[in-house]
Amino acid sequence: MPQYRQLGTTPAKRHTIHAISGDPNQLSGGYKNEGIYYEEVITTEGFSRAYSIVYHLRPPTRVRRVEFVGTKPIEAAEQGALRHLHLKSSGIAAQGDPITGRVPLLFNSDVVISRCRPSQPQAELYRNAQADELIFVHRGSGVLRTMFGELPFREFDYIVIPKCTTYELCFNQLASSDDPAADLLVVEAIGSLGFPPRYLNPDGQFRLGAPFCERDLHGPASLTPVDSEAPITLCIKDGDHWTRYELANHPFDVVGWDGMVYPYTFNADDFEPITGKIHQPPPIHQTFQASGFVVCTFAPRLLDTHPHAIKVPYAHNNVESDELLYYVRGQFGSRRGVEIGSLTLHPHGIPHGPHPGTIAASMNAKSTDELAVMVDTFRPLKIAKQAASLEDTSYPYSWLD
Ligand SMILES: [Fe+2]
Structure with missing residues (x-):
């Protein structure tokens, strides 16, 4: 989890009156003239782990309509032979919005990995009820809007959005058929996504030897409550089930919050690679840890x-x-x-290694400018139907001289 953060106004004591007047003995104004801001506690792992407390203009529970949209299970492709896989995703179509435009490519019970080139602004507010989302911004910039405030994002940012966070992902420029101006790798983590525990000291601070620290994590930068009674729709993804809520007021009506559950960014170029005298194993690149998988950043670095x-x-x-x-x-x-935008999957059960000629070609190299994101899963990944058309079927044979 990121460090404790506070934005806007909060009362001196949790679970006490946050008076609009500033004086708990003088209550008037606001919703139903109750004179208070309404507390909501966002907890993780029940009430056992990190939490945040936010204060709304109106109770966060005011729902006008609930509608079941339907189920959208990910269809698995014919898995076929156990093989090394190369998906050329650089040509995926610009389509949909940052939610509806997602194309799931690989998945298992712990994680879903999608690509997305949104060509339209996000049509409805969205919430993932079961998964933390890690959105890697390959191309694009903009702002993530949530009840925690406005979080700017830019190229090569990882955006971490805790599960159950209602959001709107707004781009400065959207993708089109001839311009991948907005280009995302989306990783849904069914379990909690956080940092490798070995990076933290017993006091909860990033160790001096960790490849990044608190200064590299950026939370919401500003908070302006949206005071609107106009009904607004929210789409909730609950696994395969999609539900639409019509809320009685805008949910980003928060005047203040504090805690350790909120969306944040970490830029891949802020990763501080660990290098050695000889080749260092992949865990030195680790950036995030989740249930059933890890995420690593292969950043530009000096070589051995x-x-x-x-x-x-x-x-x-x-x-x-x-x-x-x-x-x-x-x-x-x-x-x-x-190529840029390729995905390679080197599965369990068969070895892989450098391609022919790359050992010799690297001998005089002093550094590498590569930037790549790795998702290592501990359960086998399944190939989604949409991935089949992207496959370079010659890849399993590419290690022959
Ligand atoms: Fe490998």
């Missing part, structure tokens, strides 16, 4: 310094792990044939 160091990864057999890599920027030293 031993005079005989092999500067690309050794062939490895990732037992009990599926390794998904999304290529963002630069030249990836160990791979041939991948």
Whole structure:
């Protein structure tokens, strides 16, 4: 979880009157002339883990209509042979909005990985009831609007949105058929998504040796409550089930909050790579940890310094792990044939390694400019139907000379 944060006004004691007048003994004004701001406590893992407390202009429970939209299960493709997979997602269509335009490509019971090139502004407020969302902004900038305030985002940001956060993702420029101006990798974490515990000291602060720290995490920058009684719709994704709520007032009517549950950004270029004399294993790139998977950032870095160091990864057999890599920027030293926007999946059960010629080609290299995002899952990933048309079927044979 990110560090404790406070924005706007909160009363001195939790669960006490937050008076509009500033004086708990002088209550008047506001909703139903009760004279108070309405407290909502957002908790995680029941009441056991991090929480935030927010204060609304109106109770957050005012619903006018509930409508079941339907189920949208992810359809699995014919899985076929156990094989290395290369999906060329750089050509996916610009379509839909930041929610409806998502194209699920790989999934299991812990995670869903989608690509999205939104061409329209978000049509309705949205909430994911079961999954924390990690949105990697490959291209684009804008602002995430939630009840916690406005969170600006930019290219190469990871945006972390805790489950049950109602949001609107607004881009400065949307994608079109000839311009991928808004381009996202979306990772839904069914369990809680946080930082590797080994990065934190017993006091909860990032250790000096961790590859980033509190200064690199950016929470909502400003808070302006939306005071509107106009009904507004909210779409809730609850696993495969979608429900539409008509709320009696705008839910971003918060005057203040504090706590440790809120959306935040971390920019991949703020990752501080750990380098060594010889090749360092993938966990040094780890950025996030969730139930059943980890997320790593392969950021530009100096390469190994031993005079005989092999500067690309050794062939490895990732037992009990599926390794998904999304290529963002630069030249990836160990791979041939991948392009920006490619996804490679190196599954459990079969080894993979550097492509022929890349060991020799890397010997005199002093640094790499590659930027890639890796999702390593501990349960096998399934291939979604939409991924089938993106597959480069020659990839399993690409290690031949
Ligand atoms: Fe690997």
